[in-house]
Amino acid sequence: MPKAQRRQPRQARALATRAAIFEAATQILETEGEAGFNTNRVAQRAGVSVGTLYQYFGSKQAILAALAREENARNREALAAHVRAGGESPVRLAIRNQIHALAGRPATRRAALKAIMAEEGVEGIARETRATTRLLPRMDPFDAFVLDRAVAGVIRAAVLEQSPHLADPRLEDALVRLVETFTVD
Numbered sequence: 001m002p003k004a005q006r007r008q009p010r011q012a013r014a015l016a017t018r019a020a021i022f023e024a025a026t027q028i029l030e031t032e033g034e035a036g037f038n039t040n041r042v043a044q045r046a047g048v049s050v051g052t053l054y055q056y057f058g059s060k061q062a063i064l065a066a067l068a069r070e071e072n073a074r075n076r077e078a079l080a081a082h083v084r085a086g087g088e089s090p091v092r093l094a095i096r097n098q099i100h101a102l103a104g105r106p107a108t109r110r111a112a113l114k115a116i117m118a119e120e121g122v123e124g125i126a127r128e129t130r131a132t133t134r135l136l137p138r139m140d141p142f143d144a145f146v147l148d149r150a151v152a153g154v155i156r157a158a159v160l161e162q163s164p165h166l167a168d169p170r171l172e173d174a175l176v177r178l179v180e181t182f183t184v185d
Helices: 012-032 039-046 050-056 060-085 090-099 106-120 122-133 141-160 169-183
Strands: none
Touching: 012 039, 012 050, 012 060, 012 106, 039 050, 039 060, 060 090, 060 106, 060 122, 090 141, 090 169, 106 122, 106 141, 122 141, 141 169
């Protein structure tokens, strides 16, 4: 299971503090890289004390893992709404969401992926992926496992390797073809 945040924000001010911490973390990672990223710098940039930061997050990795989980949850909500509305292919949209997660913030995305893997291992990644897969059309569980890991593996490799293919629209098309070809009866 993911490491629990120390304090769950409920009031508007606490939610704003959490959002400021996320934004500060992103700004630091994108301008200074992982070498400049630490809790003292995040607290300073967010305009909060280090003690306040630690009320919410136990470590810099916990900040990044929570930021990624929150974005993934928003993406799943959008996908679920899209599926209910009967719009564009849910497979294409799910793949697009994975490819463009934390769009425009590649350093944050890499660091967040590493943080989730360090904090939760591959099970953390698998849990997030299973939550999205449940929104897609039903298929054989074995086939779903193979496709899910194939798509996630390609995207994860592109993120960690800083591949230019991540920005190439052909990546989305290729992954959609992979899924659609595999699922044709």
